[in-house]
Each structure stands twice: as structure tokens, then as C-alpha cells.
Amino acid sequence: MLVTLRAKLAYLAMPKTGSTAIEEAFAPHCDIIMSKNPAMKHMRLRKFERFMRPLLNNSGATEIETVAIIREPIDWLASWYRYRGRPELDGHPNSSKAMTFETFVFEYLSERPAQPARIGRPSKFAQPTDAGVGLTYLYRYDRMESFSAFLSDRVGTNILPDRVNVSPSRNVDLSRAVRLRLENALTADYELYESAL
Template identity: 40%
Template sequence: MLVFWAERLVLLAVPKTGTTAIEGRLAPRAGLVLRDPPVVKHTPFYRYGRFLAPYLEATGAEGMETVACLRHPVSWLGSWYRYRHRAELAGHANSTRDISFDAFVEEYCKGRPAPFAAVGSQARFVAGPNGTRVTHLFRYEAQDRLIAFLEERLSVTIELKRLNVSPEMDLSLSPAVEEKLRRKRAEEFEAWDAAG
């Protein structure tokens, strides 16, 4: 998470959406950088609203806006699947080794998924109480719009390096499993659809 005090802007780091690369470029420009541990770096909007926003307001930062990026749900799950497939996780409960992408997504659709498919929710990440949500929401697949927004808002030029990239894999999802995902996790697609 990056806080730009003068510009009254907070960049929330939704996992698996390229925020590590953005953080790498903009951290020196930010007034406040929350990057470690990961639970702090990836503070969701509802926690930001409950804990950090009141503190910032108490110190004079009124009118802070938030910005975040969402990835298409299938692509987002694919990134998690690939990330958890890496060799160093073999044998761990959250490893996706020896599990197909279909099986991973089916497990994600359950109310309480197994550890390997417990990756959270982008829709919940960007939502707050009483229907509030992130002020500016962009799609990962149209990252140029996010970059243009940040360049204009922060008066900087942004050239990104690829960081924290998961290994490439074939991630074909069967139509039946995709239909189940769309039905069981409709809020994920609705959140992505609402992003610009």
C-alpha cells in the first residue's frame, strides 16, 4: 500500500494484480509505504477504512481517495494457481502441485476451500461497509488506464519492470467449471465488470 499525502491518494495492493511492480516504481515518491509483512502490504479497503483512514484523517489528511486494480477472475485465479505451483511449495498444504486448474477453481468455489485454494476475494478486497468501495477501480487487463491515471494524478512518468511474476503454464478451464465459478462467485465478476 502506498499513501501519497499531498495528492490525497492511497494505492491499495490487491494481490496478483501487478502492484509489486507499481510499488517498485512509486515507493520513493510515496509519503507512506506499507510493504511488509504481506498482510500489511495487502490491506483490503475495509481494513484501510477501519484502521488507517481514521488515523490519516486525525493527522490532517482529509478527503483521501483510494485506487486499486482488479484482474479478471479466471486470470486472477490462474495467477494464484501458478504462484502456488512453484517448486518451493511442494509438499505444503497450499501447494497446487498435482492439482489441475479445474480442481483448483472448483475448490475455490466452495464455502470453505482447502488451503491450496484459499486465496481470498477481490470483490471483498475493494468493498467496505454500507456499500462503500474503492474510489477509483481499474482492470489489470487495461493497466494502461491505471498508469495514465497515476501519471496524471502524481505528475510522474511510470515505466514498469516485471516483478514477482508467476511461472507460465497452460491454464485451460473447462466450460462447466467456468460456469460454476460464474454462478458461485458472481460477485467476483461483478466487481471486475464495475472496474474501468
Template identity: 40%
Template structure:
């Protein structure tokens, strides 16, 4: 998470959406950089509102919030590939020797196994009533729009490096499993659609 005091902006770090690259490029300009532990670095909007926002308000600021969302299938594909890496082989959260279909089928269960327990982009950016609570949403797939906003808001020239990239892998999803994913996790697709519609 990056907090820009003067520019009144907080960039929330949704996992697997390029936030490591954003941090790498913008951390030197940020007033605060929250890297560890992951529960703080990747604090969703509800946790930010409960713990950090009141502190900032007490000190005279109430920054706007920004988050990047990735297409749900691509986002799950990145998690699947990330957890297939060699150093996880033999661990409960490894996806080695597992198809992407099987990974997604486990993800959509009420209580998925640890390898598919990767959270929810929708819950990350929504309040307790399911309403989007982040001020500025951007699609990971629309980097020019994100970069243009950040350059204008932060008065910088920005080039985002590729960091923390998942290893390659087959993430072709069968039509049947995709249909089940869209049905069971409709909110994930709804927030990604909203990220493309919001004019920031």
C-alpha cells in the same frame, strides 16, 4: 500499500494484480510504504477504513483510494501457477500435480482447502453491504488507463516493470467449471466489470 500524502491518494495492494510492480516504480515518491506484514500490505478497503483512514483523517487528510482488479479467471490462474512453484512442493498450499479445474472447484467451496484459499477481489474492494467502496478502480488488463491516471495524479512518467510474475502453467478452464465459477462467485465478475465502467 502506498500512501501519497500531498496527492491525497492511497493505492491498495490487491494480491496478484501487479501491485509489486507499482510499488517498485512509485515507492520512492510515496509518503508511506506499507510492505510488511502481508496483512497490512494487502489490507482490503474495510481494514483500511477501520485502522488507517481514521489516523490519516486525524492528521488532516482523507485520501482517495485506488485498486487494480484482474479478470477473475486470470487472477485465479495466477494464484494457481504461483502455488505450483517448486519451493511449495509437498506443502499444503501447493498446486503441483493438480489441474486448474480442480483448483477452481476447490476455490468455489464454502471453506476451500489451503491451496485454494486465496481470498476475494470483491471482498477486498467492497464494504460490508457489498457496495464498491474504493474511489478509483482499474482493470489489470487495461494498463494504459491505469498508467495515465497515475501519471496525471502523481505528476510522474511511469514505466511498470514485470515483478513477482507467476511461473508458466496451463490455466485452461473447462466450460463446465467456468459456468460454476461464474454462478458461485458472481460478485468477482461484477466488480471486475465495474472496474471497466468506472470513469476515473
């Protein structure tokens, strides 16, 4: 989570959407940088509105807008699968190395997912508050150039994220039946993705 007071903007870093690359490019222009602790780095909208918004308002930093990026839901899930299959996690409970992608998907969709598949939902990350406060802006991961142009315009200098923290390549093929089941389960996430800029 990054906040620039001058540009009145808070970037909420949804996991697996290029957040590390964005942080490297955008953080030098920010006043508040939360990056080490995953719970702080990947602060959800509701948590931001509950805890950070009052702090900012009480400090005179009012009218801060929020922005996030969303990835195509199955591509997002595949990125998690690849990321949790990296060698550094060998032997760790979060490792997906021993799973096929279909097994990972079945676990993700189950009521009690195995540890590697406990990763939440994009729609939960961006869920509006009970008062109806949602993200001000939401960009698509596959339109990163639009997001970069947006950030650049807000801070008055070019913000061009590089590709970093790229997950290893793995087979992420799904049968048609499993893909359809997953798409149906991710309806809210697809609606959010389709609504993004």
C-alpha cells in the same frame, strides 16, 4: 498499501494484480509504504477505512482517495494457481503443484477449501463499508496503461511499472461446464470487474 499525502491518494494492493511491480514504481513517491507483511501490503478497503483513514485524518491528511486494480476473475484465479505451484513452495501446505487447475477451482468453490485454494475474493477485497464508503477508483488489470497514466498524472511524473514476480506457466484450461459453474459463482466479482475503468 501505499499512500502519497501530496497527491492525496492511497493505493490498495489487491493480490495478483501487478502489485509488486506497481509498488516498485510508485513507492518512491509515497509517504506510507506497507510492503513486507502480506496482511499490511494487501490491506482491504474495509480495513483501510477502519484503521488507516482515522490515523490519516487525525494527522491532517484528509480527503485521501483510494484506488485499486482488479483482474478478470478467472484469470486472477489462474494467476493464484500458477503462483502457488512455483518450485519455492514444493512441500509447503500452500503448494498447488499436485493439483490440476480444475481441482484447484473445485477446492476454491468448496465450503472448506484445501489450503492452496484459500485465497478470498476480489469483491471482498473491495467491499464497501457498512456506511457505503467504496473505492474512489478501480482500474482493470488489462488496462494497466490507463492506471499508469492515472498515477503519473496524480504525482506529476511518469509511473511505468515493469513486469516482476511473474508466476510460472501452467495449464489452466477448464471444461466448459466447470467454467460456467465458476463464472456463476463469481457473479459479484464479474460485476465489480465490469464496473472498473
